[in-house]
Amino acid sequence: MSQLLTVAKPRRNTELLLLILALSLATMANALVNLNLGRTFDNDFYTQIAILAVLSIGFHIALRIKAKYADPVILPVVVALNGIGLAVIHRLDITSGDTAGQRQWMWTSLAVVAAIAVIWFLRDHRILRRYTYISLLASVVLLVLPLVPGISAGNVNGATVWIAIGPFTFQPGEIAKITLAIFFAGYLSSNRDLILLAGKKIGKLQLPRARDLAPMIVAWLASVGVLVFQRDLGSSILFFGLFMVMIYVATSRISWILIGLALIAVGGVAAYQIFPHVTRRIDVWVNALDPEYIGAAGGSFQVVEGLFGLANGGLIGTGFGQGSPDTVPLANSDMIIASIGEELGLVGLFAVLSLYTLFISRGFRAALGTRDAFGKLLAVGLSFAVALQCFIIIGGVTRLIPLTGLTTPFLAAGGSSLLANWIIVALILKISDAARRPIDVSNTPEPSASGPQEHDTKLEVTKP
Structure with missing residues (x-):
């Protein structure tokens, strides 16, 4: 008879209750948009809310069947963020005449179905470890695709990161952040001892052998190529940051952080001197309020208008439909945080940031709880990718750092970003299910690295 070390509770009913609250929040946000802008509750309103409810409950049912011990908080948080984003984009469509909201609903449906x-x-997240080097190859291919003639969408808003397939456009780099995380997790979990013990020692810095680090250098060069050839500063920072955090988590050596900061400093200075688009980004950031930059083509008008919108929102905001967020360029994508800050105020913006913090912390909690090194690294990498993406775009909107072209996860208009981030949610939920699932002492096989059941760290007792 099986003996269990822990008796974890699935907590799916808790998830269902939180999910109802999240759907209520999304419904009220869309209702406020219609009420404040004098629109009726037409069939589209009820249909869209019903679609979001069906998708969310469908995801919940899938978790009950296939991952009943998964974290009960993550799904409701993401549904709340996605629902707020849909409401804000719908509000901007009303005043601008755009149809981004319809596209966002389509991509939301596709993204949730993909996550389900x-x-x-x-069956098990450890299966992905089999595809470590395939993930590296896939990452390189995905990053190169926007440069391939015939499918490249060309230069869009200063960056070449899109491919065009018929009437649709897609950003492969969004999927690349997942495949890169899988590669880093697989490679580091297999070669951690070599990286820790082998190589030269310079002072207190322990360096790995070049041949052990070579695959990671290839991945890093691919991310640098994004900056050079695709002119996408935000994605380049995201990929390099993902690389540095995962190798630090794998080795627990502060020397990697110091090396990373040194590389960032050297690379940043070199990029400022060599690449005009980086120079312009930095100059606009430093001189944002200079009239010369505000009125210039590609200048700081967008950043300044976003700051004025945040200031206009004050503490509690102007209310949905009562502000002027549509005067900011790309208000529904790059600058959606400014749109939320203006109409929901500092209180609403802090609420959104709290949802992000909750999601990221639950991802880290899943990493701490899982019993295999690959799962730990993958959960940390995926959670940190969302965290860094939020920091880069929100920091740019608030002028803490230079503004880049990343999207705000789950909120901003952008189908490829929405698809990638929902897949990240599914992967983290699978890892959290493995972390919280009770340990069966009488039946804990230790298969090889090619098998899905691998445990390569010591067995730990998990808390419910």
């Missing part, structure tokens, strides 16, 4: 498919068909 991951939950349903991915």
Whole structure:
């Protein structure tokens, strides 16, 4: 008879209750948009809310069947963020005449279905470790695709990061952040001892052998290529930051952080001197309020208008439909945080940031709880990718750092970003299910690295 070390509770009913609250929040946000802008509750309103409810409950049912011990907080938080984003984009469509909201609903449906498919068909997250080097190859291919003639969408808003397939456009780099995280997690979990013990020692810095680090250098060069050839500063920072955090988590050596900061400093100075688009970004950031930069083509008008919008929102905001966020360029994508800050105020913005903090912390909690090194690194990498993406875009909107072209996860208009981030949610939920699932002492096989059941760290007792 099986003996269990822990008796974890699935807590799916808790998730269902939180999910109802999240759906209520999304419904009220959309209702406020219609009320404040004098629109009726037409069939589109009820249909869209019903679609979001069906998708969310469908995801919840999939978790009950395939991952019943998964974290009960993550799904409701993401549904709340996605619902707020849909309401803000709908509000901006009304005043601008755009149809971004309809596209966002389509991508939301596709993204949630893809995430459900991951939950349903991915039996164990450790299966992904088999595809470590395939993930590296896939990452390189995805990053090169926007440069391939015939499918490249060309230069869009100063960056070449899109491909065009018929009437649709897609950003492969969003999927690349997942495949890179899988590669880093697989490679580091397999070669951690070599990286820790082998190589030269310079002072207190322990360096790995070049041949052990070579695959990671290839991945890093691919991310640098994004900056050079695709002119995408935000994605380049995201990929390099992901690389540095995962190798630090794998080795626990502060020397990697110091090396990373040194590389960032050297690379930043070199990029400022060599690449005009980086120079312009930095100059606009430093001189944002200079009239010369505000009125110039590609200048700081967008940043300054966003700052004025945040200031206009004050503490409690102007209310949905009562502000002028549509005067900011790309208000529904790059600058959606400014739109939220103006109409929901500092209180509403802090609420959104709290949801992000909750999601990221639960991802880290899943990493701490899981019993295999690959799962730990993958959960940390995916959670940190969302955290760094939020920091880069929100820091740019508030002028803490230079503004880049990343999207705000789950909120901003952008189908490829929405698809990638929902897949990240599914992967983290699978890892959290493995972390919280009770340990069966009488039946804990230790298969090889090619098998899905691998445990390569010591067995730990997990808390419910």
